[in-house]
Amino acid sequence: MTDETVHETHAVDHGSNGNGEDGRLFGVLAEYDTPGELVEAARKVRDAGYTEFDCYSPFPVHGIDEAMGIKRTILPVLVFGGGATGTLGGLLLQWWCNAYNWPWNISGKPVWSIPANVPIAFETTILLSVFTSFFGMWILNKLPQVWHPFFRNERFNQVTDDAFLLGIEARDRRFDADATPALLKEAGALKVDSVHYDPDPATARMPKWITAFIVASTAFALIPFAIAAKARTSHSTEPHIHIFPDMDFQPKYKSDQAMDLFADGRENRGELAGTVARGSLNADDLFYRGLEAGQWSTGFPKQLEINDALVKRGKNRFEIYCSPCHGYDGRGAGAVPQRVAAGGGAWQARNLVDASNPVVINMPNGQLFNTISNGYNTMMGYAAQIPHADRWAIVLYVRALQRSQNASLDDIPSDHRNGMQMPEAPSR
């Protein structure tokens, strides 16, 4: 190809579509052998005062932006702005949702708390940074260009493979039909082609099917929003749409359903007379039910060793299962009553340690155990959550609470009282 001469600008060249017709001159396209030569040529073109030119290569070429005289992109500044918007937007979103529009007391936690908001703000920062970076790159590069006159040149098809091209557009004020190709040739071009617009102006427009696709997909994307908007303002007597009816209505029986198969019409099968299910014997009335000779027991089952460890265990379980309503001190003002009070209501859980109205203090251990197991008034039973031994540990801890909450200094042995003082400040 090196022996080819510069084409006459108005001659039919290798860059046309082959139909032999050409429109107005768009520019010239020069091919170079190596990235290094391309950089050198770009430098010469820039030094000659051209501005409307670009380089095309299969991979980023180091130093080409400097050689072409391209200013550094402002993209990083835009990305910083995008990221900062993401941070502030993420914080604002959470403040609006959690602290302003719908404040909701969750376990007494503050409705607005920066540490909890950091992960979301971090994600929105990343999201908007990346969006700005990605879309900013396309927009600043004026991409996508679905059509360009250089596409008519056959060597341009190789620009993602092995071609290093430099194109100067005819609209550059220094462009000259003779001098410009000569400059490119002098800079070591293997070949310089003139590239013309297609004579048919329709090729420069976006194909109709792409326009149709964009319009159709945009309209389609609005459908879910339209459905949601309609649902906000209208009522329907129709049942749900079942997308997977065989999952919604499975051919199986759940507990306590009717069934034709058995004579009693019930789906449940009870225990056979004279049998006990594995692990359900629970013959020990005291341990499993808190009963002793048919009365509530006032002692503890002999299986349990009453010691400090059991009290600690009871404290641990009490604080998990009981304190939300009864409070850590057992006085009935836990997080749930506080939540009720915050909502304007008035409800207290039972005060377990009240000496002025000692209902619970006077309750036998067995009855306390039974209350934990099966519930009382609005309190549900905890048999499913707390094993029997732990229920007894809670009873023990409630007894300890009742004593400690009503204790005076005299209840503490004199040789232990010094431990009740605050520790001394450490010496340094």
Next chain:
Amino acid sequence: MSALQKSLHPAEKYKAGKLGVSLQKIGLGIAVVFLALSLVLGATHGDHWKRFLYSYVIAWAYIFSICVGVFWLVMLHHLVRGRWATVVRRIAESMSMAFPIVFVAGLGFVIPLVAGYQDLYYWAHPDAALCLEKVAAGCGEYLHPTLVHKLGWLSPGFFAGRYVVYGVLYTVMARYFTKKSREQDDSGDPQISERLRVASGPAMIVYALITCFAAFDILMSMAPKWYSTIYGVNFWGSACVGGFSALALMVLGIQRTGRLTHSINQEHYHDIGKWMFAFTFFWAYTAFSQFMLQWYGNMPEETVWYKYRLFGEWQWVSIAILVGFWAFPFVFLMSRWTKRIVPSLVLFAVWQLVFHWLDLYWNVMPSYDWIASFHDGAQIVAGPLTGSPAYHHVGFSALDITVWIGLIGVLLAGFGKNLHGNLIPVKDPTLGLSLAHENL
């Protein structure tokens, strides 16, 4: 003009000459003066060397972490077949070869521990073992029962054994990478690069494990009942901030002597700066991950560590670290130009090296105050992180500074000892690419 490859500038001074010996002398001088001063201060401090040893552990963790940081670059460079760092890799190798000296210096706190010193690590205190019997009887008030299960792992003998294992493994790995690299200077055998790449994978795994466990043993066990599985990663992030900052300063120092002035340029400083920036954020990311999960989970055995850092005097140190070690450097180093203009990069290298120390100080010193509690009428040392945060003072001591500078002297001597021969891997196959390196 850009080119993919360049060859070494003919006028380049790439021989270390007397540089290493001078640095060694300077380092030893600093070490002798400041450690002697520290010994005097420590002996007169009136707390049976406790403050001295705490300062010593912090300063030792500091010099150790810098070796950990630069050695990571050496292995990573081989692992990913890196190019830009070939011109600074020999300097990083020489710095990582300070590992043996650093681990000898660490005997300064390991030997007292093995000899029966009780006041440095609470798990070495007899009252920690006493609680083994008393946990059921109420010592759990102050000591979470998990400590009971840790006392086997955290015993002075086993601790010292692991310390030796870490030291040997770091030394063996650093020596291997450095020795092979220097062999290539003579033979020019490109197969050596291949062999180092094969070795770098397993080495990275061993490195990750021992760095993590060293952080658990030496720093995290300062608060023995507390635990965080990300602690080692967080330490490593901080270590790499320190390592890359130290590398930037070292490269600048060597260039100031007229060496490597043609080979290492703005492009390489820029890449070191990128790593400083990346690890500044990585450290903050892991530190926040650790904090947020424990803060949100709100379990006493986890939040206790933060209780003594977010309340009382320590909250101001926490805020200083948040702003000084993360927010300010993060925003400042974000720009391309602050990393490419060498004085600004160096300013931040020094800045981050100071805050890296403060971060280690903040990790260790809240455990310094041990409070006694009463049990059955007898006094029991309940260990670190007990009592009211209001009693826990920051209380910087002159010892913190003198021991720190003294051990930096040891580190410099360690760098100097290995700074000989060629200062760049002259026959590395990627050297040409590294010399021609340009950031897009």
